[in-house]
Amino acid sequence: MSVFRKLSPDACRLPKPERSLARVSDGTSLWKDAWNRLKQNRLALVSLWMIVGVVLFCFLGPIVLRTSYVEQILENTLLSPSAAYPFGTDDLGRDQLIRVMVGGRVSLGVGIVATLVSLLIGVVYGASAAFWGGKVDSVMMRIVDVLYGLPFTIFVILLMTIFERSILLLFMVIGAVEWLTMARIVRGQVLSIRRQEYIEAAVALGLSKRRILIRHIIPNVLGVVIVYATLTVPNVMLLESFLSFLGLGVQPPMPSWGSLIKLGADNIQEYTYLLLIPAGFFSLTLFSLNFLGDGLRDALDPQSSRD
């Protein structure tokens, strides 16, 4: 009956160490791989540099120029672009260049901070809901559904009229709305990752639930989160400019790209430059962020590209 003894002693000698011809290099993480793929995507790379350029322009510009964005020189109102005023001046004789810079600082700032706020709340909330599962999950996600149902514009107008209009409130309001989608996305991801075998293996190694969540699940969700965050920034900026356009956002004399565009739109007939310049910056930034987001998505998830 020894036919069944497939493992005869010499059929399997002690395993020899596997030798590979390739040199063992330092490990290439999936992040590094993704970065290499992103570098192949010219559009995304140009967008990245564009964003870096705009950020530097808006944040370093005011430090270099040292002019004031509130100073009104009334004999210089509504000047066309010239050597002294490259972007011209506005209806109160303020230097449009510095106002575009400061406005960009506000718009980008709102975009980034509100996205970070939504990221933090959304990731923690979504991950916990999915990880604890069951009833906890149901209750948490129903709360999200209810909040989703609130009409956003009315919600913001209410808050802005009840409380003092401040830039901090603006951050909070936008962040409070944007985290909902993030929470849903993260929850979906965690639900699928939780069933992966390496999570089971981690449980079998005796890791605590919290450690598994932080060390094994969150890093795996980050790719999706980063992509979504890059696409949230332009959303938030659009939202902020929309509110500023309605006069509910940043309060004068503080400019934002939204309020600058509003001023330009009011004077579109005679002083087109007042509209074109901030609108140009705004569109450029939005386009770049969207292209970068798309590029990141392709880089981080090679399967979904080319669709």
Place this chain on the structure above:
Amino acid sequence: MGSLLEVNNLTTSFYTRNGCVRAVNDVSFNLRKGETLGIVGESGSGKSVTCYSLMGLIPQPPGKIEGGEALFDGVDLLRCGAKALRRIRGKRMSMIFQDPMTSLNPYLKVSTQIMEPLRIHEQLSKKEALSRGIEALESVGISEASKRIHCYPHEFSGGMRQRVMIAMALITHPELLIADEPTTALDVTVQAQILELIRARQRAEGSAVIIVTHDLGVVAGMCDRINVMYAGKIVETGTAEDVFDRPIHPYTVALQRSIPSLGIKGKPLYTIPGLPPDLSVPIAGDAFALREGLTNGGQWLETPPPMKALSATHWVRECDVVLPELEALNDVR
């Protein structure tokens, strides 16, 4: 030697939309220190669920451990609570999974993952844990371990990943290693190496091993004792000699006949007719008799067949099923 693991009347069910599936039904066995136990059976016979129940990996719900006990060195794994179980899992008993391609976290370096059990169970410093990790990788035959440990899982081949899993499972010197089909996902040339590696490491560490497989050839060479499972129940148990040289239960005999071998040429390979029964329907009598195309005497249609002892080590479940084709095959041999 004393008993390391004693499983008594373990019953695990899954409550699904189609009703309650009794995946493991009244399973009892024990394992002595340093011993190797093989659990064999077809897909869906409850082999893996038995192991998952012991490791506390049954998702609840839909799964539920209905009853029984699993005494690991006196501690009941099924009831000891999450905290006590965590101290045992990964330290005193660990597990190797079926698919090495998916059981390592793709975003973390191998070093991070291999050091994790040491960091949480033995509170070692990073430096000590790293050197232990490198040692462990070397012991499973990975060359240039001190460099390779800093690589990511996707930079390893399937066989090497399974070696990493073995190194990881054995790094805390567990007393019990559960290997759930450790070679199924690997190609044939690597299978023998991995099995031999498990055996060599077992000898070096003195741990007990439970090896789950549907390949009788795998267990033949390495197990001291074998449990044959069918439809969530053990149908035959004994030493490797008992089960291989003197198989009694028709299912065991049929399983053996369905191993391809070099002995008989020109004959079609024997396959067991029919499919395993649907476990969501309660089975009153002998589950094996329910397979299509089998003739049976009908004695165990209504009442569950009991186990009977053939010798001190060899137990078999009563069964009247006759496998017609097997008779013919026996004549040929």
